[in-house]
Amino acid sequence: MSTTDAGRTSVPGKHRTIDLDAPPPAASGHTRTDTVRDAIHAGACVLAGVLVTVGSLLDPASDSDGAADVVAAAADDTGLFYWSNTMAAFGLAMVAAAGLAVIRLVRGRGRVLATIGGLLTAIGGVAAGAGIFMYGAVLAGMAESDVETSTQVALQEHLEDSLRPGLAFLLGFVPLLLGLLLCSIALYLSRAVPVWVGPLLGLGVVLIMVLGDTSISTLGDVVLTLSLAAVGVCLWRATSGARTG
Numbered sequence: 001m002s003t004t005d006a007g008r009t010s011v012p013g014k015h016r017t018i019d020l021d022a023p024p025p026a027a028s029g030h031t032r033t034d035t036v037r038d039a040i041h042a043g044a045c046v047l048a049g050v051l052v053t054v055g056s057l058l059d060p061a062s063d064s065d066g067a068a069d070v071v072a073a074a075a076d077d078t079g080l081f082y083w084s085n086t087m088a089a090f091g092l093a094m095v096a097a098a099g100l101a102v103i104r105l106v107r108g109r110g111r112v113l114a115t116i117g118g119l120l121t122a123i124g125g126v127a128a129g130a131g132i133f134m135y136g137a138v139l140a141g142m143a144e145s146d147v148e149t150s151t152q153v154a155l156q157e158h159l160e161d162s163l164r165p166g167l168a169f170l171l172g173f174v175p176l177l178l179g180l181l182l183c184s185i186a187l188y189l190s191r192a193v194p195v196w197v198g199p200l201l202g203l204g205v206v207l208i209m210v211l212g213d214t215s216i217s218t219l220g221d222v223v224l225t226l227s228l229a230a231v232g233v234c235l236w237r238a239t240s241g242a243r244t245g
Contacts, residue, residue, distance in 0.1 A: 045232025049225025085136025117182025
């Protein structure tokens with residue numbers, strides 16, 4: 001090894017030159033890109049549940065019973081039907097950020113569960129969001145077209161009964177709920193967040209699965225919204241030292 005100039009050293013047989021005066025990577029601190037990423041992940045965690053809950057509450061077809069009622073509700077207020085489903089779809093896609101946030105938060109105990117759960121949450125959130133958006137767009141498009149009501153009802157019944165359309169939702173919501181459940185366990189084991197955050201997230205998932213589309217299903221959405229927001233706040237606080245240090 002020979003010194004080529006002040007502060008620079010070359011290694012024989014290697015093409016790389018090491019700058020001895022350059023600060024180590026750890027000393028470079030939190031970059032602007034890291035701060036933006038923190039803001040996106042934390043903000044998405046806070047907004048995800050809000051968009052899903054508000055979108056579900058605004059959906060004029062949320063309390064409909066049967067294909068004919070869904071089609072009628074979509075036709076009565078097509079704009080609200082489309083935008084409420086779009087809002088819920090974006091919220092579900094944002095839940096993916098919660099999975100990534102858990103992966104970043106959890107170190108040591110529960111890390112494997114956090115990685116698996118976070119990836120399932122991210123994949124399931126995007127897939128479920130895409131499914132909801134396509135569902136709302138198709139029904140809203142038919143309501144605004146000259147398609148006969150009987151045809152719309154027949155298509156809606158097919159969407160409800162056929163395995164192929166249902167499979168798209170199954171591939172989205174099952175990984176999403178399973179991923180969130182694993183994330184809740186990982187958060188509890190890791191102690192990276194207040195001890196109540198993990199159980200609250202798990203409770204939200206269980207309530208959604210148990211209550212389903214009942215009249216009080218909003219309770220599960222609200223609990224999940226609070227827990228996802230808590231994850232986002234915890235991520236922002238956990239990285240605050242790096243931003244200010």
